[in-house]
Amino acid sequence: MFIAIIFTLFFLTPHAYLLTPKSANAEPITVTDDLGRDVRFMKPPGRIISLAPGLTEILFSLGLDVRIVGVTDYCNYPPEALTKTRVGGLNANIERILALHPDLVVGVAGLYQQENLTRFERFHIPYFVVDPSSLEKIFGTILVFGKIADAKETAVESVRHLRARLDGVRQRVRSLPPARLLYVVDKEPLISVGKGSYLSDLIREAGGINIAGGLEKSYPMVSMEYVIQQDPQVIILAMDADRTLSDQEKRYWDRWSSLSAVRGGKIYKVDRDLLNRPGPRILDGLEELARLLHPSIDLQSVR
DSSP states (O other), X not given: OOXXXXXXXXXXXXXXXXXXXXXXXXXXXXXXXXXXXXXEESSOOXXXXXXXXXXXXXXXXXXXXXXXXEEOTTOOOSGGGGGSEEOBSSSBOHHHHHHTOOSEEEEETTSSOHHHHHHHXXXXXXXXXEOOOSXXXXXXXXXXXXXXXXOHHHHHHHHHHHHHHHHHHHHHHTTSOOEEEEEESBTTTTBOOOTTOHHHHHHHHTTEEETTTTSSSSSOBOXXXXXXXXXXXXXXXXEOSOOSOOHHHHHHHHTTTTSHHHHTTOEEEEEHHHHSSOSTTXXXXXXXXXXXXXXXXXXXXXX
């Protein structure tokens, strides 16, 4: 669940690009995106399109509401995001993007195929790509957006607050025994999270052991034989905001009565938007995971 984004109008070097018109009063900055491109900004972008919900949430958290002119069909938070022009889903509508005259399009590496990036270049659509594949990279994305958009102080304060909450969770789970956890991204086929996903970071920081954490793919398909062998003590279903297991879901998991999580009744649904979006609400998701793994801990004082 990642995205690709933002090239520029003019080549400066084989790996450097000019994104905005030159301003006599602005200090240009050069920032390297996660495709390894050195991108030069002559001034902060005034018209931004986001191609990922997590990036949309970051931009709003930095106070860039007025500058956001377009978002994806999936961007629903904060509520103000619903008022922005929709530019499609994974395959963005190039015509709609062009009509919005963006100074910058931001996206996540991996969500776009090369043909989409080629279209951005062909139509001279400036874009910048990030890869928030770890907690540190999520923090880094907030900081780099703050730098690009001239909102550095807000970004630094946001990351400081998020780190403080992270430290609070670490302190509370440090002395507790870790619990084996199966994180379910999708059930049919059964997809979990492995190496290269920030969700593995979250599980570890919440005091859990990701049973798929040793698998090479970020989002591996796993068999029930593998799950039974690993015997998770907790199963997390990344679903919608409704936290109640349906009768159908109960019947599905009851078939696997040998699993410790099933026998102990520790199958939980969580709001996928808190966990599957690498943005500023990721600490909300981390704290929820920590509570489900360790119901006795108190995280109120962390806020």
